Each structure stands twice: as C-alpha cells, then as structure tokens.
Amino acid sequence: MKEKGLLTVVSGFSGAGKGTLMKGLLSKYDNYALSVSMTTRAPRPGEENGREYFFITREQFEKNIADGKLIEHAQYVGNYYGTPKDYVFEQLEAGKDVLLEIEIQGALQIKKKFPEALLLFVTTKDAQTLVNRLKGRGTEEEDVIIKRLKRAAEESEGIEEYEYLIVNDDLDTCIEDMNDIIQKAKLRADRNKEFIEKIRKELKDI
Amino acid sequence: MKEKGLLTVVSGFSGAGKGTLMKGLLSKYDNYALSVSMTTRAPRPGEENGREYFFITREQFEKNIADGKLIEHAQYVGNYYGTPKDYVFEQLEAGKDVLLEIEIQGALQIKKKFPEALLLFVTTKDAQTLVNRLKGRGTEEEDVIIKRLKRAAEESEGIEEYEYLIVNDDLDTCIEDMNDIIQKAKLRADRNKEFIEKIRKELKDI
Numbered sequence: 478m479k480e481k482g483l484l485t486v487v488s489g490f491s492g493a494g495k496g497t498l499m500k501g502l503l504s505k506y507d508n509y510a511l512s513v514s515m516t517t518r519a520p521r522p523g524e525e526n527g528r529e530y531f532f533i534t535r536e537q538f539e540k541n542i543a544d545g546k547l548i549e550h551a552q553y554v555g556n557y558y559g560t561p562k563d564y565v566f567e568q569l570e571a572g573k574d575v576l577l578e579i580e581i582q583g584a585l586q587i588k589k590k591f592p593e594a595l596l597l598f599v600t601t602k603d604a605q606t607l608v609n610r611l612k613g614r615g616t617e618e619e620d621v622i623i624k625r626l627k628r629a630a631e632e633s634e635g636i637e638e639y640e641y642l643i644v645n646d647d648l649d650t651c652i653e654d655m656n657d658i659i660q661k662a663k664l665r666a667d668r669n670k671e672f673i674e675k676i677r678k679e680l681k682d683i
Numbered sequence: 684m685k686e687k688g689l690l691t692v693v694s695g696f697s698g699a700g701k702g703t704l705m706k707g708l709l710s711k712y713d714n715y716a717l718s719v720s721m722t723t724r725a726p727r728p729g730e731e732n733g734r735e736y737f738f739i740t741r742e743q744f745e746k747n748i749a750d751g752k753l754i755e756h757a758q759y760v761g762n763y764y765g766t767p768k769d770y771v772f773e774q775l776e777a778g779k780d781v782l783l784e785i786e787i788q789g790a791l792q793i794k795k796k797f798p799e800a801l802l803l804f805v806t807t808k809d810a811q812t813l814v815n816r817l818k819g820r821g822t823e824e825e826d827v828i829i830k831r832l833k834r835a836a837e838e839s840e841g842i843e844e845y846e847y848l849i850v851n852d853d854l855d856t857c858i859e860d861m862n863d864i865i866q867k868a869k870l871r872a873d874r875n876k877e878f879i880e881k882i883r884k885e886l887k888d889i
Contacts, residue, residue: 490886598872604885623889630886636879639872654867661864666804666845673842679810680696680836683829 482508482569483668484591485659486577486584487643489599490629492611492622494645498599499576501652510573512565515541518556531561549579549586558583574659581635588638595662597655598639602646688714688775689874690797691865692783692790693849695805696835698817698828700851704805705782707858716779718771721747724762737767755785755792764789780865787841794844801868803861804845808852 489495502509515531517538526532533541538557541547550559560577568575579587587594601607604626611622636642641658645651666673695701708715721737723744732738739747744763747753756765766783774781785793793800807813810832817828842848847864851857872879 600882604882604889607886608889626886626889630883633883633886636883637872637876641867641870642872642875642878644870654870657863658867658870661847661860661867664847664850664860664864666843666848669848670843672848676806676810677836677839677842680813680832680839683810683814683832 480572482510482571482573482575483659483663484565484569484575484577484587484594485662486579486587486594486596487599488579488581488584488596488639489643490601490607490633491625492607492614493599493601494610494648494651495578495599497648498643498645498652498655499578501648502576502656505652506656508572508574510568510575512560512568512575512577514558514560514579515547516556516558518554518558548590549583551580551583553580560587581632585635585638593668595641595659596639597641597643597658598636599643599645602644686778688716688777688779688781689865689869690771690775690781690783690793690800691868692785692793692800692802693805694785694787694790694802694845695849696807696813696839697831698813698820699805699807700816700854700857701784701805703854704849704851704858704861705784707854708782708862711858712862714778714780716774716781718766718774718781718783720764720766720785721753722762722764724760724764754796755789757786757789759786766793787838791841791844799874801847801865802845803847803849803864804842805849805851808850 487495487499499511503511513527513531515533515538517533517535520526520530520532524530535557538559541559542550546562547559548562548565550557560579565575565577577587584596588596601610607626608622611617612619640662643651643655643658662668693701693705705717709717719733719737721739721744723739723741726732726736726738730736741763744765747765748756752768753765754768754771756763766785771781771783783793790802794802807816813832814828817823818825846868849857849861849864868874
C-alpha cells in the first residue's frame with residue numbers, strides 16, 4: 478500500500494548485535510539501504526570514508542547544519558555526529574527501506590520530526606548474554622564492559638518509545654523477524670491515513 | 684517473550700473476507716482459538732449452537748451481564764450480542780492467541796479495557812472489490828449491498844484506532860501476513876514492559 482520506503486531507526490544495547498543484524502538484512506534482502514553518518518572524529522585504523530562514516534571537518538559539518546543538510550545531529554565526546562538528509566530522502570523516494578543506526582537521543586529526535594519512522598530496539602534476552610558477547614569480542618577489559626553496560630541501563634530510559642524490541646537470540650531467525658516487522662509495519666493503520674481516506678470516500682460515492 | 688496468548692480483535696468491511704481469513708488462520712496454524720459470541724437472536728437455518736453463536740435467552744444474557752461474565756456486549760436490532768469472558772481468558776492463559784470478530788464499537792470497548800489487545804481491520808484494496816464480492820455471493824440485491832457499504836463508510840470513523848490494516852487481496856498471502864502481524868505484535872515494546880524492566884534491572888545489578 479505504501480510505495481515509499483520506510484525510515485527505520487535501529488538502536489540497541491552495546492553487544493546486542495545491531496551491526497551484524499543490519500549487515501544480515503542488507504545482504505539477504507534487496508529492499509534496504511544503509512544510511513552512513515557524518516562525523517568530525519578521526520577515522521580509526523581500518524575504517525573507510527563512506528563505509529563506517531563520512532569523515533569531514535568541523536567547518537564542513539557546521540556548514541551542513543547551517544544549510545539544513547542533516548536530519549539529526551549530536552555532539553559526543555567533543556565530536557559531531559549526524560545523518561545526511563539527501564541520501565535518506567532519495568532512497569526513501571526510490572522505495573528503499575532506509576536503516577539508520579543511531580543512539581536513543583537521536584532516535585527520539587527522528588521520531589519527533591518523522592512520526593512515520595519505525596523505531597527498533599535490539600536487545601539480548603538477558604544482561605548476562607550481553608556481558609558474554611562483549612567479553613567474547615576480546616577488545617575490552619571486563620570492568621570497562623560492566624561500566625559501559627551500567628551506563629547503558631541508565632541511558633535506556635527511552636526504550637518504551639520504541640515500537641518493537643528485537644530480541645537477538647538466534648541470528649538468522651532474528652534477521653527474518655526484523656525483516657517481517659519492517660515490512661508489516663507498512664500496514665499499520667497510522668501509516669496509511671491516505672489509503673483509509675481514499676476507501677472511505679469511495680464507499681460514500683458508490 | 685510473551686507466553687500468554689494475544690487477544691486479537693478482527694473487524695472489517697462487509698465483504699472484505701474476515702470470516703474466511705479467520706477460518707484460514709485456524710486451519711493453517713495451531714496457536715489460535717476462536718471466541719464464539721453469545722446472542723439472544725434466533726438461530727438462522729444452518730447455524731449451530733456453539734459454532735456461529737451461543738444462542739441463549741434474554742434472561743440468561745442479562746444474568747451474564749449482571750454476573751460480569753461478558754468482556755463486552757451491545758444491542759443491535761433489539762438483540763443482545765456479547766463476548767464470554769471465561770473462554771477468552773482460559774485460552775489466553777493457555778497461550779492461545781484468541782481471535783474475536785467484532786464490530787468497531789465493541790472493538791474500541793475491548794481496546795479501552797485491554798490496552799494490550801491487537802486490533803486488526805480487514806479491507807479490500809478498493810471499494811469496488813467489496814461491491815463485486817458481495818454481488819458474487821448472490822445473497823443480496825445490489826441496492827441493498829450499496830446501502831450497506833455506504834453505511835459502513837459512515838460507521839468506519841474509528842478505523843484509525845486500529846493497529847493494522849489487513850488488505851485482503853490474495854487470500855493465502857493475506858493469511859500469512861495476518862499470522863506474521865499477530866506473532867510479531869508480541870514483540871511490541873509497549874506489550875513488553877515487564878521484560879524491559881527486567882533487563883534494565885539486570886544491567887544495573889551486573
């Protein structure tokens with residue numbers, strides 16, 4: 478019923494597997510496009526411009542803000558992060574469902590500006606699984622991980638604003654669930670007000 | 684995440700195929716139970732007690748109301764119609780997703796009392812398809828059909844309160860869509876407040 482794509486915001490606990498799920502969606506289905514954020518922070522080893530982020534200068538970033546070229550932006554540890562508007566809108570117009578990985582605060586900004594956006598929150602079935610996964614990555618010490626997760630709990634006060642929880646237990650099942658949820662979300666009554674008006678009018682005019 | 688079944692209310696335009704869709708769900712999947720309404724109207728030829736309706740007397744119906752045995756009830760053309768509470772609750776407790784076919788006014792009553800209930804509205808892709816299907820049944824004259832649909836349009840002012848539109852174009856696809864929507868609806872954040880509280884607490888206590 479909706480031919481435009483659906484703007485889908487993905488947030489979640491660190492270690493819940495957001496990145497892997499989004500990669501899974503992109504490789505398994507044709508109808509998704511990934512929005513790449515802009516940032517003023519320096520690229521880390523292995524990061525590529527246009528893949529992890531568009532790396533730009535502070536001056537360029539502030540010009541983008543002034544020119545209204547960002548859907549949302551925030552500062553974090555002294556650096557700007559933001560979502561380029563043109564790419565997102567072009568893809569939506571072309572019928573692609575745009576995936577946007579973003580923190581809770583940015584997600585709620587998006588929801589306010591675009592009430593039709595679908596907000597998904599990725600979690601594991603319990604906290605211990607998060608700890609185990611983050612330890613398994615081997616990139617951080619346990620006490621750093623624990624501190625990060627405790628902060629995540631505090632920062633998670635907005636979860637109730639999300640439309641769906643994505644419980645990442647079995648990866649393949651979860652990718653399919655996520656695709657089903659996104660595709661079926663297009664059938665929500667509040668995303669189809671025009672269709673409702675159309676058929677109501679047709680019935681009156683019969 | 685939710686082990687109790689989901690109360691699913693199905694409304695829709697006359698001729699959109701609610702009955703066929705519900706039969707399809709019940710025969711294709713094991714996890715559904717159909718709530719049968721009670722009524723004081725007389726059975727029509729071919730109707731069976733306990734299948735189309737439970738046919739009871741006015742006195743019995745009013746005693747049921749007084750005893751709080753109905754989830755909702757309404758009067759229509761001088762007869763009572765209502766949904767028995769015990770059956771619905773037993774099935775939900777047993778993990779069955781209970782399907783309830785009900786008019787818009789009753790559906791909105793249910794949503795008020797049980798905010799977790801899922802409200803689905805069945806429609807065709809356009810009004811002409813409804814007319815064609817109702818004519819195809821051959822049980823009513825065209826002018827009666829048209830009058831009925833015009834009234835349906837007026838009565839449809841609550842559609843926006845429904846969670847999803849079920850567009851019955853291809854029957855098999857539609858049954859699968861409907862099942863997906865019901866099963867995925869269990870992952871909605873607002874239906875999983877207990878889970879959110881649990882994992883938030885676990886994260887804080889790590």
